[in-house]
Amino acid sequence: xxxxxxxxxxxxxxxxxxxxxxxxxEFFSAWTHxxxxxxxxxxxxxxxxxxxxxVESRSIRYDEIILVDRFDAxxxxxxxxxxxxxxxxxxxMLKNILQDCHVMLFRNDxxxxxxxxxxxxxxxxxxxxx
Ligand SMILES: [Mg+2]
Numbered sequence: 276x277x278x279x280x281x282x283x284x285x286x287x288x289x290x291x292x293x294x295x296x297x298x299x300x301e302f303f304s305a306w307t308h309x310x311x312x313x314x315x316x317x318x319x320x321x322x323x324x325x326x327x328x329x330v331e332s333r334s335i336r337y338d339e340i341i342l343v344d345r346f347d348a349x350x351x352x353x354x355x356x357x358x359x360x361x362x363x364x365x366x367x368m369l370k371n372i373l374q375d376c377h378v379m380l381f382r383n384d385x386x387x388x389x390x391x392x393x394x395x396x397x398x399x400x401x402x403x404x405x
Contacts, residue, residue, distance in 0.1 A: 294364035366400035
């Protein structure tokens with residue numbers, strides 16, 4: 276992590292909207308309101324006004340909402356905006372994020388099979404270790 280790690284007010288939190296904020300809005304509302312630095316919502320959507328409504332209706336504190344139109348564009352936004360911690364529910368979105376950004380994969384019904392108790396990954400995003 277870069278020098279911003281020494282000053283929490285300069286840490287930037289990045290959040291996905293669908294499958295992350297939408298899954299646990301109370302948690303993310305509380306977290307964003309107590310987060311000392313910037314909050315950027317990065318979403319794979321094309322309707323900006325609806326994205327703003329969906330974020331604001333969940334009482335999320337944010338500095339920017341950025342829409343992307345392809346998977347690897349999120350990693351570019353994260354790099355360009357200096358996001359320090361990023362949460363998404365799709366491993367495809369996390370593949371190309373640089374090592375200096377901490378990443379969390381948010382579990383939901385789209386990426387975890389609760390009957391089998393296993394993550395759902397593709398050969399493009401997962402690697403079995405045994
Ligand atoms: Mg998502």
